[in-house]
Amino acid sequence: MTEPILELIDVRAGYGSIEVLHGVTLTVRRGEVLALLGPNGGGKSTSLKVCGGLVDLMSGDIRLAGRSVAGVSADKLARLGLCTIPEGKGVFPNLTVRENLMMCTHGGAKLGDIEAIAYERFPRLSDRRSQLAGTMSGGEQQMLAMSRALATDPAVLLLDELSMGLAPLIVGRLYEIVAQVAQSGVSVLVVEQFARTVLGIADRAAIMLSGRITRVGPPGEIADELSSAYLGGKGHQ
Amino acid sequence: MQDFLAYTVLGICLGSIYAIAAAGLVVTYSTSGVFNFAHGAVATASALVYWQLRFDWHVPALIAILLTVGVVAPLLGVLLEVVVIRGLRGTSEVTRLVTPIAVLLAVTGGSTWLWFSNNTRAIVPKKFFGENNVKILGQAVYYHQLIGVGLSIVIAAALYVLLFRTRTGVTMRATVDDRSLLMLNGGRPDRASLASWAIGASLAGLAGVLLSPVQGALQIYALTLLVFDAYTAAIGGRLRSVPMTYVGAMVLGLSRLYFDWISNAGQRWLALRNLRNALPAVLLFVALLLLPQDRLRGAIISRTRERFHVPSIRQAVAWGGVLIAVVYMIQTLMSGSAVISLANAMALSLMAISLVLLTGYAGEINLAIFTFAGIALIAAWQFDVGPRGLATKTSLSVPAILMAICVCAIVGGLIALPALRLRGLYLGLATFAFGIIVNQLVILQTQALHANILGFKFTVNFFSTGSLTMPRPHWFGINFGDQRNFLMLMTVMFAIIGVGLIALRRSAYGRMVVAMKDSPAACATLGLNITRLKLGVFMLSSGIAGLGGLMWAGQGRTVANNTGFDGFASLTLFMIAVVGGIGYVSGALLAGIFLSLLSVVMPNIWLKLGHDYPSLHWLFVSVIGNFTKFVGPALIGIGLGKNPSGIAQQIMDGFRPLRKTPAATGAWVAGLVGLWVLAWRGVIGNWTFALTVIASVVLIPLLIKSLFAERFAGDARARHGEDLDLIGLDRPFRRSDRATFDNALGIVGPQVEVADGAS
Numbered sequence: 001m002t003e004p005i006l007e008l009i010d011v012r013a014g015y016g017s018i019e020v021l022h023g024v025t026l027t028v029r030r031g032e033v034l035a036l037l038g039p040n041g042g043g044k045s046t047s048l049k050v051c052g053g054l055v056d057l058m059s060g061d062i063r064l065a066g067r068s069v070a071g072v073s074a075d076k077l078a079r080l081g082l083c084t085i086p087e088g089k090g091v092f093p094n095l096t097v098r099e100n101l102m103m104c105t106h107g108g109a110k111l112g113d114i115e116a117i118a119y120e121r122f123p124r125l126s127d128r129r130s131q132l133a134g135t136m137s138g139g140e141q142q143m144l145a146m147s148r149a150l151a152t153d154p155a156v157l158l159l160d161e162l163s164m165g166l167a168p169l170i171v172g173r174l175y176e177i178v179a180q181v182a183q184s185g186v187s188v189l190v191v192e193q194f195a196r197t198v199l200g201i202a203d204r205a206a207i208m209l210s211g212r213i214t215r216v217g218p219p220g221e222i223a224d225e226l227s228s229a230y231l232g233g234k235g236h237q
Numbered sequence: 238m239q240d241f242l243a244y245t246v247l248g249i250c251l252g253s254i255y256a257i258a259a260a261g262l263v264v265t266y267s268t269s270g271v272f273n274f275a276h277g278a279v280a281t282a283s284a285l286v287y288w289q290l291r292f293d294w295h296v297p298a299l300i301a302i303l304l305t306v307g308v309v310a311p312l313l314g315v316l317l318e319v320v321v322i323r324g325l326r327g328t329s330e331v332t333r334l335v336t337p338i339a340v341l342l343a344v345t346g347g348s349t350w351l352w353f354s355n356n357t358r359a360i361v362p363k364k365f366f367g368e369n370n371v372k373i374l375g376q377a378v379y380y381h382q383l384i385g386v387g388l389s390i391v392i393a394a395a396l397y398v399l400l401f402r403t404r405t406g407v408t409m410r411a412t413v414d415d416r417s418l419l420m421l422n423g424g425r426p427d428r429a430s431l432a433s434w435a436i437g438a439s440l441a442g443l444a445g446v447l448l449s450p451v452q453g454a455l456q457i458y459a460l461t462l463l464v465f466d467a468y469t470a471a472i473g474g475r476l477r478s479v480p481m482t483y484v485g486a487m488v489l490g491l492s493r494l495y496f497d498w499i500s501n502a503g504q505r506w507l508a509l510r511n512l513r514n515a516l517p518a519v520l521l522f523v524a525l526l527l528l529p530q531d532r533l534r535g536a537i538i539s540r541t542r543e544r545f546h547v548p549s550i551r552q553a554v555a556w557g558g559v560l561i562a563v564v565y566m567i568q569t570l571m572s573g574s575a576v577i578s579l580a581n582a583m584a585l586s587l588m589a590i591s592l593v594l595l596t597g598y599a600g601e602i603n604l605a606i607f608t609f610a611g612i613a614l615i616a617a618w619q620f621d622v623g624p625r626g627l628a629t630k631t632s633l634s635v636p637a638i639l640m641a642i643c644v645c646a647i648v649g650g651l652i653a654l655p656a657l658r659l660r661g662l663y664l665g666l667a668t669f670a671f672g673i674i675v676n677q678l679v680i681l682q683t684q685a686l687h688a689n690i691l692g693f694k695f696t697v698n699f700f701s702t703g704s705l706t707m708p709r710p711h712w713f714g715i716n717f718g719d720q721r722n723f724l725m726l727m728t729v730m731f732a733i734i735g736v737g738l739i740a741l742r743r744s745a746y747g748r749m750v751v752a753m754k755d756s757p758a759a760c761a762t763l764g765l766n767i768t769r770l771k772l773g774v775f776m777l778s779s780g781i782a783g784l785g786g787l788m789w790a791g792q793g794r795t796v797a798n799n800t801g802f803d804g805f806a807s808l809t810l811f812m813i814a815v816v817g818g819i820g821y822v823s824g825a826l827l828a829g830i831f832l833s834l835l836s837v838v839m840p841n842i843w844l845k846l847g848h849d850y851p852s853l854h855w856l857f858v859s860v861i862g863n864f865t866k867f868v869g870p871a872l873i874g875i876g877l878g879k880n881p882s883g884i885a886q887q888i889m890d891g892f893r894p895l896r897k898t899p900a901a902t903g904a905w906v907a908g909l910v911g912l913w914v915l916a917w918r919g920v921i922g923n924w925t926f927a928l929t930v931i932a933s934v935v936l937i938p939l940l941i942k943s944l945f946a947e948r949f950a951g952d953a954r955a956r957h958g959e960d961l962d963l964i965g966l967d968r969p970f971r972r973s974d975r976a977t978f979d980n981a982l983g984i985v986g987p988q989v990e991v992a993d994g995a996s
Contacts, residue, residue, distance in 0.1 A: 054417050078423030086421060092414040099407045106404075106423035148422065 011060035022211040033188040035202035043211040044191040052084035083154035090145035093134025118147035139170040159190040243376035244498040250382035252490025253389035258467035261440025268409035268433035274337040277464035278344035280445030314438025339874025346867030362449040466517035508684040515677035518670035545820025553739040557732030580724040584792040586829025587785035589814040595778035597820040600754030602665030605672030610786020613641035632711035642780040649779025700798035735822035812874040818883025891938030
């Protein structure tokens, strides 16, 4: 349980000339759910993009299962077993549900198997397999995105703002599935603005403020400190 | 009935080839999001390659077709994707339209150079299996046509399987939807894009080879336009659906053949003889009318790489004055022929300036600027000269100009209406189709139109003698028939319109126009009527284009019906205007100068060099001269992806530091004026003057850069590393930041201790 699977080591990164992450060090251990919390604009999503290979490092290193993967492209990382569900809707709006699932077959998996897993978990998708993903509701789109995480059997799952724009009931349901995925041995790094739900399933949590990790600890302790962090209090001092 | 069946069979044969061409277009669009304007050019180049292999080098037909469609065309597609299309990521729709236009011009120019520059030999492609044919429903159908039908069916099936049943095909489509998500899925968007361009180009090549025997002797522009017709079919399929594209292609092929049938091959109604060639363009309009309303986009544009500054009105007036003064000073030094070249450039700039408003400010597209020039010319000529002849009218009158502007504005409004509710690309295609229709039905019209409205009889002569001669103005006692006077008239017009446009851009109306370009959705929620706004901009821009066109016609004096109305000149002007910097009035000025330089001045210089040094004739004329003439303009356009804001901005950026050193600026300007005086008095030669000025314009930005390198480095640090605005935003505020602020603001005083939290 304590062996690190994904490590960010003194990572500096940003967009163009603006640095967003000012030396982030964070470790996701094998099989754990790590929740990354914090207010808007703190660099949480950027941290996930760096892990997923969508934003280049300025300095520092990223290790996946002990191997440095700094500068490795997003598609290679995906093939190495790093599954990112990006913020918003992680689906292709102009492809059908079935075709969206087809995009998960890069590891040599059979489309039929992937469909079976997805439809078993989300029967509603089964009815909509020929529908364009962009025409489905937000919750259904998020289910489709989650299917990818379930079906590709990744080593690490990165989740960005799963709750965005969704009803609390659906958010609760989605996080139940995240918990089940984690129990099957997948390490999960989850970014979330609304902390309550996610703290319920996390093994550890980290607070991120102004591009730095200010606190890492068990969910219970973090929950107490969250309000002051969100209110811009003394979290960073 | 027998005729009907026969024409139906032939229509399906033609439609099949259109379907192949259009399917290629749909493949590239639906998998890369770029509308490949160069599709027709790739088809034509492939047809020429096939001809070269098959008939000049006598390669067996099967090997020749495999080499062409399986190797050369896909390689061309891959080359385009790697060299050109990849650079277009994150650019606006205009840039993504212009670059393929540049490729189109480069490929057609290159083909002309390779196959037609030295001799006017006839390249006559032959059909597969010659004249062998079978009778179907009583109509003789060539094997060649049967092959076309068969291949189109095979291709339809193959494409369906590829795009919807294979992972590669679905990956191609996913690339357009969301590149980064595809990468997160482990897909490889670059490979998918490469594959789609290879397939698209291959289909274009096949269509080109199949279509080439239709026309007899192969003509590059005619064949390219013939493949353009297939664009209509692709629009019918909304650029995405292959089956609908096939339906569109059949409608296209059948309508063409049915028109032949009912019009007795064009003999029945002489005035409509050219309708056959314009039919696809007419159908394109119909298809656009049938397309559903476009979804209102949000702020996609905010992420594009194009950025334009807007000068203040005072600056604009000052620069207008500088322009008039500079042109006046330069023309005193110039010989007659050089003045003509400069005036030609200014006329083209006047046409291009209409695009600054339409494309630069409003983000809409007009690919038929020369068509508006033609319409303005016809209107003004009809008003001023008419059937009475030139003898009665020696000056272009102001009412005629106003009339021409109004006609252009109204016509512009009418053609824009069907496409206004759609995206910019469709408006661009609609204007291009409009250009083709007007060219075929009006400008190439040899019949005079006799009309009788409310008992008022009149006759409209289009280009009935093949050309129209336009009198130049004679106003306020100034004879603008004189070339130098006319140049100054156009310069003053350009300056006035330029200042007017900048005033417009700075007004509330201008802000609405730019807001519409940035986010139509946000505008609509603010209660703006986007359609009316677009319509207004399009009409105004068409009017300006008409005025520019009149001046262009006046500059040429006599305009023949084959000068620039076939669409390619409009494409070139549009492309060069975007390259010059579509968001700037100065960009339009540069566009005119570039076009004049590249199409007239440079070839003449190389020709003269070749004449002066006969031993190097091959180098100067055959290589460099042809290169600049055929490929040069296009290459500039292809480079656009690297610098989508245009050349005007690059130049301005180079000179920007001069503002901080007024003394240096003053010295430089004084030096230039001094040089001009010397040249004017004949102390130094004109070439010395020209080269010194050009050298100083090129060198000064470099010089500034090296002289003030240290200072700029500091500036850049301030901009990027320690931007004052950003201090405290991206990290906690520190005590040392206070010192930075004090330093920057020049505050020296008692340092007050302030706790971090309080700041």
